[in-house]
Amino acid sequence: MNYIQSVKNIINEKFPNQPLANVVTFGCAQNENDSEKVRGLLAQIGYTMTDSLEESDIVIYNTCAIRENAELKIFGNIGKLKALKAAKPDMIVAVCGCMVMQQHIVDKIKKSYPFVDIVFGVNNLEILPLLMYKRYTEGKKQILPPQEKTDIVENTPILRNGKSKASISIMFGCDNFCAYCIVPYVRGRERSRKPQDIYNEFKSLVEAGYKDITLLGQNVNSYGKNLEEKYDFADLLQLLCTVPGEYVIHFMSSHPKDISKKLIDTIRDNPQISRQIHLPVQAGNDRVLKEMNRHYTIGQYMDIINYARQQIEDVSFSSDIIVGFPGETFEEYLDTEKLVKDVRFTQLFTYIYSRRNGTKAAAMEDNISHKEKSVWLNRLIKIQQEIVFEHLNSFIGKEVKALVEEKHDDGSYTARMSNTFVVKFIADTDCMDQFVNLKITGKKGTSLTAELI
Ligand code: SAH
Ligand code: SF4
Ligand code: F3S
Secondary structure, three states, rough: HHHHHHHHHHHHHHHHOOEEEEEEEEOOOHHHHHHHHHHHHHHHHHOOOOOOOOOEEEEEEEEEEOOOOHHHHHHHHHHHHHHHHHHHHOOOOEEOOOHHHHHHHHHHHHHOOOOOOEEEEEOOHHHHHHHHHHHEEEEOEEOOOOOOOOOOOOOOOOOOOOOEEEEEOOOEOOOOOOOOHHHHHHHHHOOOHHHHHHHHHHHHHOOOOOOEEEEEEOOOOOOOOOOOOOOHHHHHHHHHHOOOOEEEEEEOOOOOOOOOOOHHHHHOOOOEOOEEEEEOEOOOHHHHHOOOOOOOOOOHHHHHHHHHHHHHHOOEEEEEEEEOOOOHHHHHHHHHHHHHHOOOEEEEEEEOOOOOOOOOHHOOOOOOOOOHHHHHHHHHHHHHHHHHHHHHOOOOOOEEEEEEEOOOOEEEEEEEEOOOOEEEEEOOOOOOOOOOEEEEEEEEEEEEEEEOO
């Protein structure tokens, strides 16, 4: 807080007109939640947020390391800042997030992008005002090496993006070491926030009018493992559902190896919890799953799906899938197609395997060409498209509840059902950021059309 004040004084002198900041997120919802905290710090210093790079007095790229193409895209974006920085020497260029939790990336930034002023990782966002202060007063770049940290900082200021939708990071890091994945290396060991801290944040969001709240963790099903008391994710959901109000709770991601019947029963018993469960399966073949270090079989995965379908009316599932894991054969990939057809996910995020330095799979033999893997991916996308169309058709004629997200110039609105399907409708009263009841009348492209009830 002291440094926020000190930087504020410097900024007021340097930028007597309104200083502007642009924080860009690459990566997942947890990264976006971190960006909201970075914006919270900048807002306290006195910056106003802008989407314009040219007008910004500070640009911060919050980066992702999950796949190679993410990193390449980010380097491309950082490169483009060179000319801007040359024209505005007082502007600060900062890079934070998962990508700079790798020493070879920090070295590359130092060498190839010398105009970057500040680098800081995922575990110490709150250090930003100090780094800015040092950058301005000492004139030296502030490039932090990746730092492992295990404690949790509460009460970092936060500037939220939306008025009705919000996210809460309930835990940080990951201990699962799936063979393909960089996250445990860049986000460090798993640690959970205290239930009371999460409850307070959740309650204040509901009281402020937020209606769609997502609880975030790399594996929410192992929430609580490092807490002193015996407390799990189902207990946390049960606690949050005691907060009065009209809202829907989502959570992600759920690891199939740790999902419990208790959790499914908790969803069943609390209508505030979304009926769509994100349950990344990654592959449809048991040998591939074992090589991926996922610790479940397709039989066990289907047992969870079937139990949830017995218990929860209207339950649906979304998932993540990787095609072309090292050693995966076409026959094994076909098991993924079979699984997708069996489960009929309402939403599927599909990726081609990307080799990540330092992970176990990076050393595995990989004989299938990228071109071949693209063919598999496109087959899967096509199958999933058909499934989504069928899901959309099944809603025609039904009454649904949805949260209004966008208002268009022609008086129409876009709303989202809790299973993430998009519904468009026309209304003459302002219903922005409200729950509405809709009667689905048809389908247009990948969204539904409806009448307001
Ligand atoms: N913790 C979450 C996932 C975080 S990463 C979970 O376990 O579900 C989001 C998704 O990216 C993963 O589910 C996986 O499908 C994909 N992914 C992770 N590493 C990858 C890699 N090396 N190549 C391709 N996709 C990857
Ligand atoms: Fe990566 Fe697996 Fe952890 Fe998810 S659970 S972040 S896929 S290591
Ligand atoms: Fe990317 Fe980090 Fe999220 S690597 S997917 S931003 S945890």
